Each structure stands twice: as structure tokens, then as C-alpha cells.
Amino acid sequence: MPTCPPLSVLSDDALDWQVLLHSGNATAADRARYQRWCRLSPAHAEAATEAEALWRDLGHTPTAQATPLTPRRWRRLSALAASLVLCMAGYGAWQQLPAWRADYHTSVGQRQSLTLADGSRVTLNSASALSVVYSDHERKVVLEAGEALFETVADPRPFVVQASGAAVTGNAAVFSVRRVSGGDQVLLAEGQAQVDGQALQPAADARTRTAWQRGKLIFNGKPLGQVLAELERYQHGRIVIPDSQLAALEVSGVFDLDDPHALLRTLEQRYGLKVTYLPFLAVVY
Known part of the structure; x- marks a missing residue:
């Protein structure tokens, strides 16, 4: 036996x-x-x-x-x-492995703005990493991890962002690139940009979706599960919501990224939620 x-x-x-x-x-x-x-x-x-x-x-x-x-x-x-x-x-x-080999990086919850050699500006979001590979023919940057907002200046050389998939090109444009599982998310705010030669259209909600660079998260009728997944990017540990019906609850508001824990407290008070905290884990129910 x-x-x-x-x-x-x-x-x-x-x-x-x-x-x-x-x-x-x-x-x-x-x-x-x-x-x-x-x-x-x-x-x-x-x-x-x-x-x-x-x-x-x-x-x-x-x-x-x-x-x-x-x-x-x-x-x-x-x-x-x-x-x-x-x-x-x-x-x-x-x-943190990508950050160790990158030229610039941010830790969880940190944001950083920097000016490149040609005058273009980059703002790195939480837990992001960027390498710069400029040459005489091309202004190339590699987004090793996370998300970045690019404000590129006009220049004869193309400005190219390489992330996990396609190359994004934008000259005298404002756009963001975010590495996500299965590909990249590209958002055009101003000017002209292309993904593998395909032109992008400026997003009507670009200012809201890039509010993180101003230290804010803005949600308008977004599912609670999506809101918590976004908040998780700005703090250490996991946020779990096992109830699928509760995860579908629509949430609206403007939240301060400089105090991400306050977002959970606000959600508790505003929507009658409860949160159980353990080291590196918060369970919302």
C-alpha cells in the first residue's frame, strides 16, 4: 500500500x-x-x-x-x-533584471523624467527601464520594461521605440508605449506616429490615459478588477479580487499616485468594500 x-x-x-x-x-x-x-x-x-x-x-x-x-x-x-x-x-x-542592464530605470511606484541628447523628453512610469541607442542615422531607444511617454523633437533622424514587438516611430510627436503580456500598447496623444509603418490616430482620451505622468490615475466607469490591476503596478505585492461579480463593479474617480495605498482606502469607503492585508498581498471582497 x-x-x-x-x-x-x-x-x-x-x-x-x-x-x-x-x-x-x-x-x-x-x-x-x-x-x-x-x-x-x-x-x-x-x-x-x-x-x-x-x-x-x-x-x-x-x-x-x-x-x-x-x-x-x-x-x-x-x-x-x-x-x-x-x-x-x-x-x-x-x-528588476531588465533595469540592471538599462541606461535608465525606475523602481515600483517611482516616476522619472529625462531629456535625451537631441532634446526629446521621456517620462518613465513605475517599474520601467529604458536604453538609448542613438546613432548618426537613427534615434533608437529600447523600452526594456514597463511604460514610457515620449515627447520627441523634430530631427532628420527617425525616432524609433523598440519594445517587445513592433517598432514605433514618431517625429515631433507625443506618444506612450507600454509593454504588456502578449505585445505592446501604443497611445498617440499629439502629432504623427506609426507602428511598423501603419499610421496611428490620436486617442480622444489620451490625456486621461497618460495622467500617470502628472501623478494621477483617472477612471470613468471602469471595472473594479481593471482598476485594481492598474493600481497593482504602483505598489509592491498583489491585489486579489476573487469575486467576478464584484470585479465588474464600475468605478469612477481621480486618485493620487503619490499615495497608492490611499486609493484602496478610498475604494473601501466609497464602495463599501473590505480589504484584508497580508505581507505583499491585499484581498478585496
């Missing part, structure tokens, strides 16, 4: 299951596999019950606040928080 894994291993596996089941990506097959996993042994069932209780203790249900923490569950919750700290520290170090 095979030996059952230690409870500590099963507890970690059970927490992994909770992350999957509450990620919004779990399928019916995943839930069925989880039920089969729970029935493998009494130890599996115990680990599952404990993990489900810990998940509630993170604030995923309003009734969790009324559930007392036993010493054992408190130790497990503390251990989970410590594990999250280590994971985020490792992730943060990995995130």
Missing part, C-alpha cells in the same frame, strides 16, 4: 488547489479532479478542509471575519504569508 505524503506536503498541495479553484480559470474537470483528490485519504480531506478555511480567513467571504482563528490555523496562515513574501521577493528580483 502506498504511503500517504506528510500533512505539510498535502497542505501545500491543498493551497495550490485553492489558488486554482478561485483563479477564475478553473474548469468543471478541475473541480472534479479536486473532489477526487480530497477523497484519496482522510489526510487529504483534512488538508482540503484546512486550506478552504485558510482561504476564507484571507477575506474571500464576509463571514470570514467572524470566524475565530485557532492557534494551528494562525500558524498556517502566518506560514502562508511568509511564503508569499519569499515568492514576491524572488519575483521582484526577477522583474
Whole structure:
């Protein structure tokens, strides 16, 4: 008869299951596999019950606040928080790799403006990195990470921004480029710019979408999940909202980037939300 894994291993596996089941990506097959996993042994069932209780203790249900923490569950919750700290520290170090090799970079929550040799101005957003590769024939910059707003001056040499995908060219123009998973987001505010030769049109809401350079975040009827994802860029750690219905709540307002934690407090007060804080993790419900 095979030996059952230690409870500590099963507890970690059970927490992994909770992350999957509450990620919004779990399928019916995943839930069925989880039920089969729970029935493998009494130890599996115990680990599952404990993990489900810990998940509630993170604030995923309003009734969790009324559930007392036993010493054992408190130790497990503390251990989970410590594990999250280590994971985020490792992730943060990995995130900073592009910055270590870039000419200019910002840390999380920091913004920086700089003037290049030709007089063009660049504003780097939070956790961004930029390298400059000027030559006699081309004014090229490489956006290694994050987002930057470019205010380019007229010059016989083309101004080219290379990010994760296509090259963006703009002369005497104001535009932003942001690296995102699966490609780049390019926003033209003034002048003329092209992406791989395709002309861009100035965005009507460019001033609102580039308000970060002025230290503001502006939202008008945006889903709460999208707002929290944007806020997460300006502070260390993760912001989790497991309720898909709540994530769809429309949010409007102007928020100060110099105090990103105040944004969560404002959302709590204005929309009746609750937030449970752990090291490098905030759970909104």
C-alpha cells in the first residue's frame, strides 16, 4: 500500500488547489479532479478542509471575519504569508533584471523624467527601464520594461521605440508605449506616429490615459478588477479580487499616485468594500 505524503506536503498541495479553484480559470474537470483528490485519504480531506478555511480567513467571504482563528490555523496562515513574501521577493528580483542592464530605470511606484541628447523628453512610469541607442542615422531607444511617454523633437533622424514587438516611430510627436503580456500598447496623444509603418490616430482620451505622468490615475466607469490591476503596478505585492461579480463593479474617480495605498482606502469607503492585508498581498471582497 502506498504511503500517504506528510500533512505539510498535502497542505501545500491543498493551497495550490485553492489558488486554482478561485483563479477564475478553473474548469468543471478541475473541480472534479479536486473532489477526487480530497477523497484519496482522510489526510487529504483534512488538508482540503484546512486550506478552504485558510482561504476564507484571507477575506474571500464576509463571514470570514467572524470566524475565530485557532492557534494551528494562525500558524498556517502566518506560514502562508511568509511564503508569499519569499515568492514576491524572488519575483521582484526577477522583474528588476531588465533595469540592471538599462541606461535608465525606475523602481515600483517611482516616476522619472529625462531629456535625451537631441532634446526629446521621456517620462518613465513605475517599474520601467529604458536604453538609448542613438546613432548618426537613427534615434533608437529600447523600452526594456514597463511604460514610457515620449515627447520627441523634430530631427532628420527617425525616432524609433523598440519594445517587445513592433517598432514605433514618431517625429515631433507625443506618444506612450507600454509593454504588456502578449505585445505592446501604443497611445498617440499629439502629432504623427506609426507602428511598423501603419499610421496611428490620436486617442480622444489620451490625456486621461497618460495622467500617470502628472501623478494621477483617472477612471470613468471602469471595472473594479481593471482598476485594481492598474493600481497593482504602483505598489509592491498583489491585489486579489476573487469575486467576478464584484470585479465588474464600475468605478469612477481621480486618485493620487503619490499615495497608492490611499486609493484602496478610498475604494473601501466609497464602495463599501473590505480589504484584508497580508505581507505583499491585499484581498478585496
